[in-house]
Amino acid sequence: xxxxxxxxxxxxxxxxxxxxxxxxxxxxxxxxxxxxxxxxxxxxxxxxxxxxxxxxxxxxxxxxxxxxxxxxxxxxxxxxxxxxxxxxxxxxxxxxxxxxxxxxxxxxxxxxxxx
Amino acid sequence: xxxxxxxxxxxxxxxxxxxxxxxxxxxxxxxxxxxxxxxxxxxxxxxxxxxxxxxxxxxxxxxxxxxxxxxxxxxxxxxxxxxxxxxxxxxxxxxxxxxxxxxxxxxxxxxx
Numbered sequence: 723x724x725x726x727x728x729x730x731x732x733x734x735x736x737x738x739x740x741x742x743x744x745x746x747x748x749x750x751x752x753x754x755x756x757x758x759x760x761x762x763x764x765x766x767x768x769x770x771x772x773x774x775x776x777x778x779x780x781x782x783x784x785x786x787x788x789x790x791x792x793x794x795x796x797x798x799x800x801x802x803x804x805x806x807x808x809x810x811x812x813x814x815x816x817x818x819x820x821x822x823x824x825x826x827x828x829x830x831x832x833x834x835x836x837x
Numbered sequence: 838x839x840x841x842x843x844x845x846x847x848x849x850x851x852x853x854x855x856x857x858x859x860x861x862x863x864x865x866x867x868x869x870x871x872x873x874x875x876x877x878x879x880x881x882x883x884x885x886x887x888x889x890x891x892x893x894x895x896x897x898x899x900x901x902x903x904x905x906x907x908x909x910x911x912x913x914x915x916x917x918x919x920x921x922x923x924x925x926x927x928x929x930x931x932x933x934x935x936x937x938x939x940x941x942x943x944x945x946x947x948x949x
Binding site: 766 | 845868878879881885925929940
């Protein structure tokens with residue numbers, strides 16, 4: 723089944739304790755992206771990757787890191803989480819960002835609480 | 838930067854039509870999208886419209902685009918309880934990266 727998977731789905735942690743949220747897609751997609759969803763703010767892009775070893779900042783990258791060593795995986799790293807990073811996080815992928823191949827497929831989300 | 842705005846909440850009775858509105862600021866948008874988010878799930882693409890189109894119909898869904906006013910709407914005919922969800926409008930710009938910007942989402946409540 724074609725899908726985007728994220729782990730963990732739920733995480734409660736404390737300020738300053740490094741964590742990684744994994745994202746994997748099995749559709750051989752070039753483009754992958756991380757978003758955070760907050761009430762009243764919709765989805766805001768954190769980081770994106772156009773292909774392996776190519777990543778760039780989105781609208782709200784502060785406090786986050788990503789890597790794209792393999793095409794299928796795009797982990798989101800919080801080196802020192804803070805309470806303002808409490809949010810619902812979505813990973814998404816698409817075949818590319820070229821016209822005609824632009825539908826983004828979303829993972830189920832990771833609900834992160836930082837105490 | 839680009840801005841996409843939606844009203845936060847809409848309530849309709851089952852069987853009525855729902856109209857969800859969206860305004861955007863980027864005049865160079867190429868594609869405009871509607872995504873649906875059901876409770877506890879990620880977003881799923883419902884439909885999209887290319888910026889040189891005025892209307893697109895897909896079964897119970899009708900998308901209207903007024904490019905002059907930068908206004909996009911999604912009409913759901915014969916709204917069902919299963920249509921209860923959050924609906925996100927999104928626009929894609931024409932720049933090299935072709936970034937997609939999402940709106941705040943409209944929560945549609947369908948009353949039986």
